[in-house]
Amino acid sequence: MRLKDKVLLVTGGGSGIGAATCIAYANEGARVAVVNRTLSKAEAVVQTIHENGGTAIAIQADVAQSADVQRMITITIEQFERIDGVYNNAGISPSGRVTDITEAEWDECLNIDLKAIFLCAKFVIPHMQAQGGGVILNTAGTFGIRAAKNKAAYSTAKAGAINLTRSIALDYAEDNIRCNAICPGFVVTPLTEGFDTAGRDEFLDQYQPLRGLIQADEVAEMAVYLASDAAKMVTGQAFVIDGGQQAGLFVG
Numbered sequence: 385m386r387l388k389d390k391v392l393l394v395t396g397g398g399s400g401i402g403a404a405t406c407i408a409y410a411n412e413g414a415r416v417a418v419v420n421r422t423l424s425k426a427e428a429v430v431q432t433i434h435e436n437g438g439t440a441i442a443i444q445a446d447v448a449q450s451a452d453v454q455r456m457i458t459i460t461i462e463q464f465e466r467i468d469g470v471y472n473n474a475g476i477s478p479s480g481r482v483t484d485i486t487e488a489e490w491d492e493c494l495n496i497d498l499k500a501i502f503l504c505a506k507f508v509i510p511h512m513q514a515q516g517g518g519v520i521l522n523t524a525g526t527f528g529i530r531a532a533k534n535k536a537a538y539s540t541a542k543a544g545a546i547n548l549t550r551s552i553a554l555d556y557a558e559d560n561i562r563c564n565a566i567c568p569g570f571v572v573t574p575l576t577e578g579f580d581t582a583g584r585d586e587f588l589d590q591y592q593p594l595r596g597l598i599q600a601d602e603v604a605e606m607a608v609y610l611a612s613d614a615a616k617m618v619t620g621q622a623f624v625i626d627g628g629q630q631a632g633l634f635v636g
C-alpha cells in the first residue's frame with residue numbers, strides 16, 4: 385500500500401495510461417478522482433476500482449477549459465477533503481507539419497497537451513501550499529525530447545510540458561511540492577490503436593532496442609512510484625520509459 389490514504393486526481397483517467405494509473409493508484413490504497421472529457425469512460429474505470437474494493441469518483445472535465453479544471457479540483461477536495469497529487473495525463477496526438485495543420489488544430493493540441501498543465505498547476509498549488517505539500521505529474525513523451533516528423537504541434541507541446549515540469553519543480557520546491565514528467569515511448573493504448581501494424585513494427589524494429597510493446601500498466605508503475613513518498617527527494621525530472629529508444633540515434 386504505497387499510496388495509502390492519499391487523494392490523487394488523474395486526467396484522461398478513462399482510457400489507456402490514465403485508466404491503468406487510476407486502477408494502480410487505487411490498488412495502492414489511494415482515493416482517486418478519475419477525470420475524463422467523456423464521463424462514461426471515467427465511470428467505467430470507477431466501477432472497476434469499486435469492484436476491486438477501492439475508492440474512486442468520476443468527474444467530467446475538459447482540461448483545456450479553465451472553469452472545468454477549477455471545478456475538478458473543487459469537487460475532489462469537497463469529496464475527499466484534500467488533494468495530495470494530480471497527474472496531468474489527458475492528451476491528444478495529432479499529426480501534421482506546420483503547413484498542413486490549421487491554427488485551430490495547433491491551438492487544440494497546445495491547449496490540451498500543454499496549457500492544461502499550467503491551468504491545473506495554477507489552481508491546485510494553492511491547496512497544496514495550504515496542506516504542506518503535494519505532487520504534480522505530467523505525461524510528456526519522447527517526442528518532447530526529440531521532435532518527430534509530421535508531429536509539429538504534438539512535439540512542441542510535449543517539449544513545453546517537460547520544461548514546465550522543471551519550472552514548477554523549481555518554483556514550488558520550497559512548498560514541498562514535487563513535479564515530474566513521464567516520457568513514454570510507444571505504448572499500447574487506444575491512442576495508438578489506429579496506427580497500422582506494419583508501420584508500427586517497422587518503427588519499433590528501427591528505433592526500439594528492447595523488443596516488445598510497452599504496456600500502460602508499466603507506465604502506471606512509474607506513476608505510482610513518483611506519487612509515493614518513496615520519491616520524496618525526486619523532482620524536476622523527465623522519466624523515460626521507451627524500451628531504450630532515447631539511448632542512441634541509430635539503433636537498428
Ligand SMILES: NC(=O)c1ccc[n+]([C@@H]2O[C@H](COP(=O)([O-])OP(=O)(O)OC[C@H]3O[C@@H](n4cnc5c(N)ncnc54)[C@H](O)[C@@H]3O)[C@@H](O)[C@H]2O)c1
Nearest residue numbers: 396399400401421446447473474475525570571573574575
Ligand atoms: N500511447 C502512447 O504511445 C503515448 C506515448 C507518449 C505519450 N503519450 C501520452 O500519454 C497520455 C495518455 O495517452 P494514452 O495513450 O493513454 O491515450 P488515450 O487516448 O487512451 O487516453 C487519453 C484520454 O484523455 C482524454 N482526453 C483527451 N482530451 C481531453 C480533454 N481535453 N479533457 C479531458 N480528457 C481528455 C481522452 O478522452 C482519453 O480518455 C497523453 O498525454 C499522450 O500524449 C502516449
